[in-house]
Amino acid sequence: MTDRIAVLIPCYNEEITIAKVVDDFKRSLPEAAIYVYDNNSTDATAEIARAHGAIVKREPRQGKGNVVRQMFRDIEADYYLMVDGDDTYPAEAARELLAPLIAGEADMTVGDRLSNGSYGEENDRAFHGFGNDLVRWLIKFIYGYAFDDVMTGYRAFNRTFVKTMPVLSSGFQIETELSIHAVDKRWRIVDVPIEYRDRPEGSESKLSTFEDGAKVLMAIASLFRESKPFAFFGWIAFVFFALGLIVGVPVVLEFFQTGLVPKFPSTVLATGLVSCGALAITAGAILDTVAKSHRKMWELEVYRVQQESMHKHA
Known part of the structure; x- marks a missing residue:
């Protein structure tokens, strides 16, 4: 060696x-x-x-x-x-x-x-x-x-x-x-x-x-x-959407059956949870673009260091 x-x-x-x-x-x-x-x-x-x-x-x-x-x-x-x-x-x-x-x-x-x-x-x-x-x-x-x-x-x-x-x-x-x-x-x-x-x-x-x-x-x-920001925030969004459905589905079913929304707090909570999920997805999409940009810059830095190493041995 x-x-x-x-x-x-x-x-x-x-x-x-x-x-x-x-x-x-x-x-x-x-x-x-x-x-x-x-x-x-x-x-x-x-x-x-x-x-x-x-x-x-x-x-x-x-x-x-x-x-x-x-x-x-x-x-x-x-x-x-x-x-x-x-x-x-x-x-x-x-x-x-x-x-x-x-x-x-x-x-x-x-x-x-x-x-x-x-x-x-x-x-x-x-x-x-x-x-x-x-x-x-x-x-x-x-x-x-x-x-x-x-x-x-x-x-x-x-x-x-x-x-x-x-x-x-x-x-x-x-x-x-x-x-x-x-x-x-x-x-x-x-x-x-x-x-x-x-x-x-x-x-x-x-x-x-x-x-x-x-x-x-x-x-x-x-x-x-x-x-992997999109995957990370995607999982968070999934949790919020799932909780929103758990809380919101009974409210929607009751509305279709009676035409009334007696569980107003549940309605507000479900809306908030789904909104948080949408925000998480949006944040993930934006940060994913940033991460891809950083990855491109890092790849160029790898090329630079490799060329530098090759020139040392030339």
């Missing part, structure tokens, strides 16, 4: 594992530059990483999404491999993740912990598997693409993907955002099965199952609204 490869390791209080992670990737990818971004650690993460040969930078804005945003802005490479600093992902799989990118067969590869069952065997934290399945189902339902593992922290990207990825998340929603961006923008995605291992004793996860899970669901809703 003659192309430049950058290994990106966002870290917060990983002094127990970071030395092994850096050493493993230096051994598996000796040609790669290894970057550790320290996110306000209160332990010796940065010092240990630097002592083991990593390029250490600091990101003062707390949250994994903030770290990834700055990494994507700062680092210039042809291929990027992103991995957590908790020693749960095997460095030995790095070349398998990079191979489809280098062959021009993928724009993003995903380290899949689920299909071979290793995540279920190693991870004993309640509801993590359920949360991953729920997010996978939502993405499949909304976008029609079935990820094998949507929440994995082990991924690889080519330069065009990284330099045209608008990172909006601040925290652990970043994995979901990367997945939805890849599907919505029709990037080529390849799932690569990997052997997951749980954190070593003394190393603690920073992920809050319920708090971060709620943030992930909110991120999915927000990205759905932005990327």
Whole structure:
């Protein structure tokens, strides 16, 4: 591999594992530059990483999404491999993740912990598997693409993907955002099965199952609204129309039978609900036009970045 490869390791209080992670990737990818971004650690993460040969930078804005945003802005490479600093992902799989990118067969590869069952065997934290399945189902339902593992922290990207990825998340929603961006923008995605291992004793996860899970669901809703506004507001309109019919149909039937409208409050409520549905449809149609315009501009930016990368290698 003659192309430049950058290994990106966002870290917060990983002094127990970071030395092994850096050493493993230096051994598996000796040609790669290894970057550790320290996110306000209160332990010796940065010092240990630097002592083991990593390029250490600091990101003062707390949250994994903030770290990834700055990494994507700062680092210039042809291929990027992103991995957590908790020693749960095997460095030995790095070349398998990079191979489809280098062959021009993928724009993003995903380290899949689920299909071979290793995540279920190693991870004993309640509801993590359920949360991953729920997010996978939502993405499949909304976008029609079935990820094998949507929440994995082990991924690889080519330069065009990284330099045209608008990172909006601040925290652990970043994995979901990367997945939805890849599907919505029709990037080529390849799932690569990997052997997951749980954190070593003394190393603690920073992920809050319920708090971060709620943030992930909110991120999915927000990205759905932005990327597919007509479908998003169409569902809202459907709910309003359905409620309007439930309330209004008895009023209409009674009017045809008696010629009277005795349930005036129900009439007003039904009219209001149907009007809200019509407004939702109108908002969706307008925002859909805006979204398509933004998509065209983004496609042109992709062309520009690709041409820039080609000129670098010419």
